Amino acid sequence: MTLWFMYKVRYGFTNWIWHWGAIVFEICVALVVAAVMLNARAPLARVLAFRPLVWIGRRAYGIYLIHTFVFTFLDQKTVDLGDWGSMVFQFALVFVVAALSFRSSSSPRSA
Numbered sequence: 001m002t003l004w005f006m007y008k009v010r011y012g013f014t015n016w017i018w019h020w021g022a023i024v025f026e027i028c029v030a031l032v033v034a035a036v037m038l039n040a041r042a043p044l045a046r047v048l049a050f051r052p053l054v055w056i057g058r059r060a061y062g063i064y065l066i067h068t069f070v071f072t073f074l075d076q077k078t079v080d081l082g083d084w085g086s087m088v089f090q091f092a093l094v095f096v097v098a099a100l101s102f103r104s105s106s107s108p109r110s111a
Helices: 002-013 016-038 043-048 051-058 060-073 082-106
Strands: none
Touching (some): 051 060, 060 082
């Protein structure tokens, strides 16, 4: 609902989104996080506890750091597998590198 409202404000009404829209969005995200934290049995909490989403969440920062380089340097001009093929390859590479990074940085090292 918030994203729809922000879209309507940006493209339908005025330029208000650039001044206040990000703040409104961040407040709404904080409210959703608070609601999930306060009620672990809520439907949204159960959806967010879905194993693939938890896996992605634990690696989210690595995905955030890696995706820019992969999508910049391995674009469709560099690796031409068609529209969907290139996109799937890029996403797969981001997830593999993020998983390897997560495994190497969060596993305890023995001396």
